[in-house]
Amino acid sequence: MSAAFARGAPDPVKEPTGSTEVFTGPSEADATMLDRVAAETFPYFVNEANPANGLIRDRNDAAAPSSIASVGLGLTAYAAGVERGDWKREEAAARTLAALRFFHRSPQGRSAQATGYRGFYYHFLDMSTGRRVWECELSTIDTALLTAGALFAAEYFDQDQENEAEIRRLADAIYRRVDWNWALNRGATISHGWRPETGFLSYRWEGYNEGLLLYALALGSPTHPIPPECYRAWAASYTWKKTYGTEFLYAGPLFVHQLPHVWMDLRGIQDEFMRKHGLDYFENSRRATLVHQEYGARNPGEFRHYGRNCWGLTASDGPGAATLKVDGIERRFYGYLARGAPFGPDDGTISPWAVVASLPFAPDVVLMTMRHLIDDVRLKDREEYGFYASFNPTFPRGDAEFGWVSPWIFGLNQGPTLLMIENFRDELVWSRMRSCRYIAAGLRQAGFRGGWLE
Numbered sequence: 001m002s003a004a005f006a007r008g009a010p011d012p013v014k015e016p017t018g019s020t021e022v023f024t025g026p027s028e029a030d031a032t033m034l035d036r037v038a039a040e041t042f043p044y045f046v047n048e049a050n051p052a053n054g055l056i057r058d059r060n061d062a063a064a065p066s067s068i069a070s071v072g073l074g075l076t077a078y079a080a081g082v083e084r085g086d087w088k089r090e091e092a093a094a095r096t097l098a099a100l101r102f103f104h105r106s107p108q109g110r111s112a113q114a115t116g117y118r119g120f121y122y123h124f125l126d127m128s129t130g131r132r133v134w135e136c137e138l139s140t141i142d143t144a145l146l147t148a149g150a151l152f153a154a155e156y157f158d159q160d161q162e163n164e165a166e167i168r169r170l171a172d173a174i175y176r177r178v179d180w181n182w183a184l185n186r187g188a189t190i191s192h193g194w195r196p197e198t199g200f201l202s203y204r205w206e207g208y209n210e211g212l213l214l215y216a217l218a219l220g221s222p223t224h225p226i227p228p229e230c231y232r233a234w235a236a237s238y239t240w241k242k243t244y245g246t247e248f249l250y251a252g253p254l255f256v257h258q259l260p261h262v263w264m265d266l267r268g269i270q271d272e273f274m275r276k277h278g279l280d281y282f283e284n285s286r287r288a289t290l291v292h293q294e295y296g297a298r299n300p301g302e303f304r305h306y307g308r309n310c311w312g313l314t315a316s317d318g319p320g321a322a323t324l325k326v327d328g329i330e331r332r333f334y335g336y337l338a339r340g341a342p343f344g345p346d347d348g349t350i351s352p353w354a355v356v357a358s359l360p361f362a363p364d365v366v367l368m369t370m371r372h373l374i375d376d377v378r379l380k381d382r383e384e385y386g387f388y389a390s391f392n393p394t395f396p397r398g399d400a401e402f403g404w405v406s407p408w409i410f411g412l413n414q415g416p417t418l419l420m421i422e423n424f425r426d427e428l429v430w431s432r433m434r435s436c437r438y439i440a441a442g443l444r445q446a447g448f449r450g451g452w453l454e
Contacts, residue, residue, distance in 0.1 A: 023364050030367045033374065037356065038421045040386040042081050044414040045074035046095075050127050054099025057127065059408040060385065065124040065133045069142045071099055072149030073415025076262070076429060079156045080422045093163050096153050100170035103146070106130050108177075112196045119178035119224075120194070121146060137193035137201060140183050144214040147175050148263045151439070155432040175438065180218035180226050188233035190214060190226070206237040208251045212260040212281070220442025231446040235273045243342055244294045248287040249273070252340020254314040254354040255416070257285040261360070262419050264439060265430035268451030275449075286361040292354075293365050295341035302329065303348035305393040305402065309372035313339040313346060314354035316413075319395040319404040326394055333395055348394030348403075352387040357416035360424040377402055385409045386417065 026034065048057040048070075055066035056074045075096055081087035106115035115121060115130050122132040123139040154171035157164035185191045185200045190211070192203040205211035215234060218226045241250040251257060260266065266281040274280050296311025304327075315338040322333045333347045340346070352373050359366045373387070388405050395404040422428035433439055434452050443453060 026363065026367060030371075033367075033370060034359075034421050034425070037370070037386050038080070038084065038418055039086065040384070041414050041418045042077060042084070042086055044385050044409060044411065045070075045077045046081070046087070048411065049074065049095070051095065051098060053102040053128075053130055054095055054097075055102070055125060055127050055130060056411055058124065058412075059410045061408060064127075066127050066130075067124055067142070067411055068121050068139070069123075069145040070411025070415070071103075072142075072146035073262075073411060073419070075099060075146075075149030076152045077415055077418050079152070079432075080418055080428060083422070083428060090163075093157055093167065096157065096167055097163060097170075100150060100153070100167060100174065102130055103150075103174055104170045110196050116143075117194070117196070118182050119143075119174075120183065123193070135195070135197070137195050139193045140190055140205070141192070141210065141214050143178060144217050145259070147178060147217055148213060150174050151436050152263060152429060152433060155436055175217075176221070176223045178217075178221065179224045180221055181224045183218075184226060184230065188230055189237075190218060190230070190234075206234060208238045208249050209256050210259040213263060215446060216260075216264065216439055216442035218442070219445035220438040220440070222438070222441075225445070228445050228447070232272075235271065238273060240277070243291055244298075246287050246291055246294075247277075248291070249277075249281075249284050251288070252313070252343055253338045254288065254292060254312060254340075254351075254358060255338075257288040257361075258354075258357040258416055258420065261285060262357075262416055262423070263429055263433050264443070265427070265434055265452065269443065269448045269453050270450055271447045282361065285358070289358040289362040290365065292341045292358075293362075293369070300342070301346055301348070302327075303346070303394045305377070306348075306350075309369050310350060310377070311341075311369065312351050312354040312358075313341045313349070314351045315339070316349055316351040316354070316390040317406040317408060317410070318347060318349045318390065319392050322395075324396065326396060331394060333392070347392065349390050349392040351390040351413070353389065353413040353417045356387070357420045359420050363424065385414065389413050 045056060048060055056070040057064045058067035058070055078092035078096055082089050082092050108114055108116050110117060113131055117138055120138045120143045123136040123142050124133050126133050150171040154168045157167045183190050189204040189206050192201045194200050205214060215231050219231060239250045270280050292311050293308060296306045297308040299306040317336050318334045320335045324331055339349060355366055355369050389409055391402055391405045393403040397403050419429055423430050
């Protein structure tokens, strides 16, 4: 049995739609499939990086800038490469140090030419200079993903060697510098970001979303913590729904239900909201996964190739803005968009990575879907970087049976693909991050109790 399911989660209030069989572990063939996907996914973080400064591209395009979220995922993925034998520990430590030294030393200030301000960093950075590009925002959530990767590196590189000691010092300094209180902008919830030209963005982290990780980090800060009331204000904006007979804390795109779980083991621990509903965030993500599978099976939008083994809506690349008549139905298609189920938006675009990143929550249905995507849809015919990012079989592309396929691979997709496989197999990230005092402190400040936190 996989380590991820040996520990289990609290009994759900009501068994949701989907399989009720107890999962006893992947078959030998499925284990081999996971090995192959992980081995093909990991090189993205080695090849699509600048070794001099540790920055990692947003996508596998030579002209693309770095995404700081990709760097955070890469800092975590390097351990997977070491543990799998794909990279030497010394190589991983050197690349990690390059990134942490860059972010620690890079200019912080109100200037638009800086790399960051108040401990936060701009969403996209030039791969060579590390300076802001595209007049992008100083991103609170992407800084959280970067910081989570740095804190994981500090937990993983624990040997009594100078390079690993420096990793720990730099990661700690980077985290301590982030001024989470400033990001509240005198409000009860955290702002999405800030621009030097116009100030804070109008949007805040409200409603259930991937901000769970952001709030945990902000609450656990030893230098600039936000008060617990901010977490309660965020949770007060949650939406509880019943869909296909399943009750759960709703968010449409699957990435919302996945990203916090990359770093935080949320099994068996509950905040006030989850105690009230008798489940935890892990079980909630399982229910969301099964809702997505059921949506694919029911296929209310009559999209091509949707089914019980073909599903997975999330933030993803798409075929582009277009309105076309397909099979007698006028369809509106989109480019990059946060797609969701069952209430949309949906234009027929499926993301294989969203399936794989749900592996710990519902391994039986995920493994079955992965086999279909590999053997039948053939979305992994190439050797570079594993699965294609997304495809849309409804969008016409000549006589291609499975329609449009994204030409790009994204770091934000590759990270959860690899790391949730590793969490499922041996809790690679979870086991280390349970020892991170900042994460534990943040969860306790948010009101989490039980399980490993006790």
